[in-house]
Amino acid sequence: MRILKQEIEVLLKNKQIKKLQETLETFESVEIAELLRSMTFSQKLSIFSILEIDLLARVFEEFESDEQIQIIESIDKARKAELLDELHPDDRVDFLQEIPIDLKEQLLSIMAQKEARETRELLIYPEQTAGGLMTTKFIKVRKDLTVRQVVNKIKKAAKDVETLSHIYVVDENDVLVGLVTLQDLVLSNMRKKVKSIMQQHPVSVYTLLDQETVAHEVAKYDINTLPVVDERGIIKGIITVDDVIDVINEETTEDMLKFGAAGELSSSYLKQNPFLLARARILWLAILALVGIVSGFIISKNSLILSQVIALAVFIPLLNGSAGNAGTQAVAVMIQALAHGEVKFKDFWKSVHKEFLTGIILGFILGMLGLARAVLFQKSSLIGITVGLTLIINTAIATSLGAVLPLVVKRMNFDPAVISGPLITSIMDVTSLLIYFALVKVIIL
Amino acid sequence: MRILKQEIEVLLKNKQIKKLQETLETFESVEIAELLRSMTFSQKLSIFSILEIDLLARVFEEFESDEQIQIIESIDKARKAELLDELHPDDRVDFLQEIPIDLKEQLLSIMAQKEARETRELLIYPEQTAGGLMTTKFIKVRKDLTVRQVVNKIKKAAKDVETLSHIYVVDENDVLVGLVTLQDLVLSNMRKKVKSIMQQHPVSVYTLLDQETVAHEVAKYDINTLPVVDERGIIKGIITVDDVIDVINEETTEDMLKFGAAGELSSSYLKQNPFLLARARILWLAILALVGIVSGFIISKNSLILSQVIALAVFIPLLNGSAGNAGTQAVAVMIQALAHGEVKFKDFWKSVHKEFLTGIILGFILGMLGLARAVLFQKSSLIGITVGLTLIINTAIATSLGAVLPLVVKRMNFDPAVISGPLITSIMDVTSLLIYFALVKVIIL
Numbered sequence: 072m073r074i075l076k077q078e079i080e081v082l083l084k085n086k087q088i089k090k091l092q093e094t095l096e097t098f099e100s101v102e103i104a105e106l107l108r109s110m111t112f113s114q115k116l117s118i119f120s121i122l123e124i125d126l127l128a129r130v131f132e133e134f135e136s137d138e139q140i141q142i143i144e145s146i147d148k149a150r151k152a153e154l155l156d157e158l159h160p161d162d163r164v165d166f167l168q169e170i171p172i173d174l175k176e177q178l179l180s181i182m183a184q185k186e187a188r189e190t191r192e193l194l195i196y197p198e199q200t201a202g203g204l205m206t207t208k209f210i211k212v213r214k215d216l217t218v219r220q221v222v223n224k225i226k227k228a229a230k231d232v233e234t235l236s237h238i239y240v241v242d243e244n245d246v247l248v249g250l251v252t253l254q255d256l257v258l259s260n261m262r263k264k265v266k267s268i269m270q271q272h273p274v275s276v277y278t279l280l281d282q283e284t285v286a287h288e289v290a291k292y293d294i295n296t297l298p299v300v301d302e303r304g305i306i307k308g309i310i311t312v313d314d315v316i317d318v319i320n321e322e323t324t325e326d327m328l329k330f331g332a333a334g335e336l337s338s339s340y341l342k343q344n345p346f347l348l349a350r351a352r353i354l355w356l357a358i359l360a361l362v363g364i365v366s367g368f369i370i371s372k373n374s375l376i377l378s379q380v381i382a383l384a385v386f387i388p389l390l391n392g393s394a395g396n397a398g399t400q401a402v403a404v405m406i407q408a409l410a411h412g413e414v415k416f417k418d419f420w421k422s423v424h425k426e427f428l429t430g431i432i433l434g435f436i437l438g439m440l441g442l443a444r445a446v447l448f449q450k451s452s453l454i455g456i457t458v459g460l461t462l463i464i465n466t467a468i469a470t471s472l473g474a475v476l477p478l479v480v481k482r483m484n485f486d487p488a489v490i491s492g493p494l495i496t497s498i499m500d501v502t503s504l505l506i507y508f509a510l511v512k513v514i515i516l
Numbered sequence: 517m518r519i520l521k522q523e524i525e526v527l528l529k530n531k532q533i534k535k536l537q538e539t540l541e542t543f544e545s546v547e548i549a550e551l552l553r554s555m556t557f558s559q560k561l562s563i564f565s566i567l568e569i570d571l572l573a574r575v576f577e578e579f580e581s582d583e584q585i586q587i588i589e590s591i592d593k594a595r596k597a598e599l600l601d602e603l604h605p606d607d608r609v610d611f612l613q614e615i616p617i618d619l620k621e622q623l624l625s626i627m628a629q630k631e632a633r634e635t636r637e638l639l640i641y642p643e644q645t646a647g648g649l650m651t652t653k654f655i656k657v658r659k660d661l662t663v664r665q666v667v668n669k670i671k672k673a674a675k676d677v678e679t680l681s682h683i684y685v686v687d688e689n690d691v692l693v694g695l696v697t698l699q700d701l702v703l704s705n706m707r708k709k710v711k712s713i714m715q716q717h718p719v720s721v722y723t724l725l726d727q728e729t730v731a732h733e734v735a736k737y738d739i740n741t742l743p744v745v746d747e748r749g750i751i752k753g754i755i756t757v758d759d760v761i762d763v764i765n766e767e768t769t770e771d772m773l774k775f776g777a778a779g780e781l782s783s784s785y786l787k788q789n790p791f792l793l794a795r796a797r798i799l800w801l802a803i804l805a806l807v808g809i810v811s812g813f814i815i816s817k818n819s820l821i822l823s824q825v826i827a828l829a830v831f832i833p834l835l836n837g838s839a840g841n842a843g844t845q846a847v848a849v850m851i852q853a854l855a856h857g858e859v860k861f862k863d864f865w866k867s868v869h870k871e872f873l874t875g876i877i878l879g880f881i882l883g884m885l886g887l888a889r890a891v892l893f894q895k896s897s898l899i900g901i902t903v904g905l906t907l908i909i910n911t912a913i914a915t916s917l918g919a920v921l922p923l924v925v926k927r928m929n930f931d932p933a934v935i936s937g938p939l940i941t942s943i944m945d946v947t948s949l950l951i952y953f954a955l956v957k958v959i960i961l
Contacts, residue, residue, distance in 0.1 A: 097716075097717070099719070099737060101736055101737060101738075222702065225699075225702065226702070226703060229699065229703050235698075235699040235702070236681050236697075236698065236699065252681075253680075253681065253698050253699060253702065254670075254674065254680040254681065254698060257667070257670065257671070257680070257698065257702065258671060258674050271542075272542070274544070289761065290758075290761050290762070290765060291546055292544060292546060293546075293758035294758075295740050295757060295758075312740060312757050312761075313735075313738035313739075313740075315761070316734065316735045316757075316760070316761065316764065317735070319761065319764055319765070319768075320735065320764070320856065323764075323768040323771075323772075324852045324855075324856070326768075326772065327768075327771065327772060327775065327848055327851065327852050328848055328849065328852060330772065330775070330776070330848065330937075331775070331844050331845055331847065331848020331849070331937060332841060332844065332845055332848075333844075333845035333846075333848040333849050334845075336849070339853070339856075339858045340849065340850075340852075340853035340858045340859055340867075341853075341858060341859060341863060341866065341867075341870075343870070344870075345870055345871075345873035345874040345876075345877055346877065348849075348870065348871075348874040349874045349877040349878050349881075352842070352845045352874070352878060353878060353881055355841070355845070356838065356841055356842060356845070356878055356881075356882060357881070357882070357885065359837060359838070359841050360834060360837070360838050360882055360885055360886075361885075362837070363833045363834035363835075363836075363837035363838060364834055364885075364889055366833030366834070366837070367830040367831060367832075367833055367834055367889070368830075370829050370830050370832070370833065371827070371830045371893075374826045374827070374829065374830070377822075377826055377829055378823055378826045381819040381822055381823045382816075382819070384815050384819065384822055384829055384832075385812040385813075385815050385816045385819070386812060387812075387815070387829075387832065387833075388808045388811030388812050388815065388832075388836065388945050388949070389805060389808035389809055389811070389812055390808075391808075391833065391836070392804060392805070392807070392808035392811070392938075392941070392942055392945060393801065393804070393805050393808060395840075395938070395941065396777060396800070396801055396804050396938040396941075396942075397797070397801060399776050399777065399778075399936075399937055399938050400776050400777055400778035400779075400797045400800070400801070400938075401778075402776065403772055403773055403775065403776020403777075403778040404773065404776070404778050404781070404785065404793075405785075406772065407769045407772050407773060407785075408784070408785035408786075410769075411765065411769070411784075413784045413785045413786060414785055414786060418786060421786065422785075422786075425786075425788070425789075425790055425793065426790075426793075428790035429790040429793040429794045429797070431790075432790055432791065432794040433794050433797060433798060433801055436794075436798055436801075436802070437801060437802070437805055440802065440805055440806075440809075441805075444809055444812070448816075491844075492775075492776060492844055492937035492938070492941075493837075493840070493841040493844050493845070493937070496837070496840065496841075496937075496938075496941065497837055497841070500833050500837060504833070
């Protein structure tokens with residue numbers, strides 16, 4: 072990569088345009104994008120100005136929207152229009168959805184009429200739905216055509232579509248009725264009707280289906296291309312598997328950040344400054360700090376007990392920590408089981424029962440540890456029994472809550488990962504102190 | 517699905533084998549597998565016995581290994597051999613890797629010679645590498661063939677490979693030199709040499725490359741099929757994108773469970789009993805409980821101070837909680853940034869600097885909250901200042917450690933997600949108490 076960069080810089084300096092174009096064309100668009108990121112702004116501009124328009128479009132698609140705006144604003148109007156027309160419809164829509172509305176309208180106005188209309192149609196669909204993911208560059212054919220006719224149609228359409236490997240078969244109303252792959256066609260007798268060789272009832276998704284469910288369908292059926300239909304069954308577009316992989320990566324990032332109570336990041340980490348990072352995280356931190364203050368009140372209420380038997384304070388980190396950790400574990404397991412559809416709301420009691428028993432087992436082991444700690448160092452079996460019992464009860468509550476909360480949140484159509492590790496930890500701090508002092512009053516005082 | 521089940525059950529009861537076969541054939545293998553999961557063991561056996569062998573193989577591939585063993589053990593020897601031969605090589609290897617070694621050898625011995633040899637070759641590669649993921653059912657052609665010759669070869673090989681859409685071009689030593697897609701062939705002049713239309717230098721991976729990196733490559737280059745080559749460049753197999761999606765799902769599950777300190781699960785959640793669940797979680801809980809006991813010792817060491825000013829104990833949940841939460845947030849962000857390759861070890865100081873400043877900002881806001889709490893309810897500005905300062909220092913340490921630890925762990929070639937939320941929370945409990953009491957001694961006493 073570094074050698075390539077030097078080579079490109081030399082070619083740029085000497086204005087060897089032809090050689091430069093040839094060199095760049097041997098690389099993948101994602102590699103050219105990487106290279107450009109490491110160059111100065113004026114170097115970038117020179118390269119943008121000499122790239123063939125289709126390669127420029129592929130490279131453009133690799134950038135994030137803030138970089139894309141920069142590129143768009145730095146090239147002249149004629150080339151700007153050409154570039155926009157050349158983008159894949161789904162990538163074009165993704166870009167336009169991210170930019171200010173007046174810039175969006177301005178760009179739509181300079182595009183070719185057909186592309187602009189197509190784009191406006193796609194812009195209707197919310198970003199995180201099947202419609203928001205799909206491209207309109209696919210091949211559909213009527214079911215009465217012969218294989219030969221279809222092959223001829225493909226040859227004509229070739230340069231205008233994203234993939235030739237899947238051809239969708241429709242009836243006279245454009246309703247999706249079947250699917251043939253290019254290999255079905257190649258292996259078939261040319262005189263056959265396409266409806267006689269097509270796979271009927273291909274898996275398809277509805278335009279407004281949530282993108283996470285789209286990803287599940289693709290993973291479940293092991294398919295590379297998924298047709299998108301409207302409520303009448305009319306085919307509107309296709310989703311390709313590379314976009315699905317991006318969705319999966321996006322959704323899992325979101326889950327991990329939510330589970331870590333870390334807020335959302337608008338772009339890549341190294342581009343964020345500390346103020347942006349802090350802004351994303353402060354809300355949860357402040358809410359959880361308030362819960363921490365509630366825990367403080369519980370200690371404050373019981374300060375008389377603590378000042379009498381200060382040894383009791385020694386166990387607070389162990390008790391609070393263990394309950395929070397056991398809760399975090401259960402939540403992590405449950406979020407994953409929900410994300411993969413292994414557990415559904417109908418499994419509520421089964422899951423809670425399972426986690427409750429798991430909590431009892433874990434609490435018993437931790438309780439023995441706490442008991443040993445108290446007897447060895449505090450020389451008090453009463454404190455030991457109290458600590459041990461608290462650990463059993465706490466851990467069982469923590470694991471049960473760890474099952475209940477994500478299930479309930481999911482049922483309410485929120486992302487179960489909003490039940491973060493820090494949230495359950497803070498909730499368990501409060502619970503754990505309440506139980507501890509209650510048991511202290513019964514057993515010790 | 518429920519209607520289908522009833523229909524199938526009626527057909528089974530009336531022994532309408534032909535009708536049953538026809539009905540089942542209209543469904544996808546994953547749907548048949550789902551249906552079978554809801555049936556009794558004897559119903560399952562009847563259906564296994566009537567499924568066409570290729571459909572049986574596809575359905576078999578949808579099951580987890582414990583279910584697969586059950587199936588294998590319940591069908592007769594001749595059909596068992598047929599089934600094994602019919603499996604996709606990568607799925608066959610996945611299954612054989614999961615079962616006891618004597619069963620594996622027994623099954624290999626009843627397979628057809630060619631398939632058994634092929635399988636033994638694939639079994640050499642570790643499970644989580646490119647070699648462990650690949651299938652050997654792909655098409656390779658010599659670069660000197662004409663397009664017509666290649667098309668004829670494809671037609672002959674069609675039923676023996678997993679995908680026809682990508683054809684790999686090799687030299688006389690089987691070294692990978694290019695790639696043609698089926699659409700390149702269809703669109704090309706039949707008399708051309710394949711080497712004149714192939715894409716040179718196709719993206720490929722080395723047999724022993726880790727599966728997570730394989731998934732990155734596929735996501736980066738937006739490809740559906742990835743060739744796998746050995747150290748001499750000889751093509752050994754291909755990886756299809758559906759397997760890559762499974763890898764991504766597997767890896768993100770692993771990350772989430774690690775980050776939640778929840779251990780590993782060997783099969784799906786609802787199949788686990790509480791003892792298995794507890795076994796997966798107890799190790800981390802016990803380790804973290806020991807850290808909790810260390811925190812207890814710090815309190816114990818300072819119990820004299822606490823018994824003098826019991827109000828100081830009131831702030832421990834706020835201080836420990838906030839530090840743990842801030843650390844968890846930073847770790848979550850860093851694990852994601854590392855997983856997506858946004859941050860590398862060379863960005864160490866940049867990241868730590870960023871997180872340190874973020875911690876200062878967050879700590880300042882939390883500190884104001886702590887100060888307010890102390891002044892309002894404890895009527896003590898000295899305690900308030902101590903708590904506020906502790907929060908600033910703690911939070912800055914927490915966010916910085918949240919950047920440092922995952923980066924270092926990743927550098928040591930471990931998964932950064934082993935730095936779990938509970939782990940950083942427990943570490944911060946200790947740190948936070950040490951700093952609190954140190955500041956108490958300086959400011960208050």
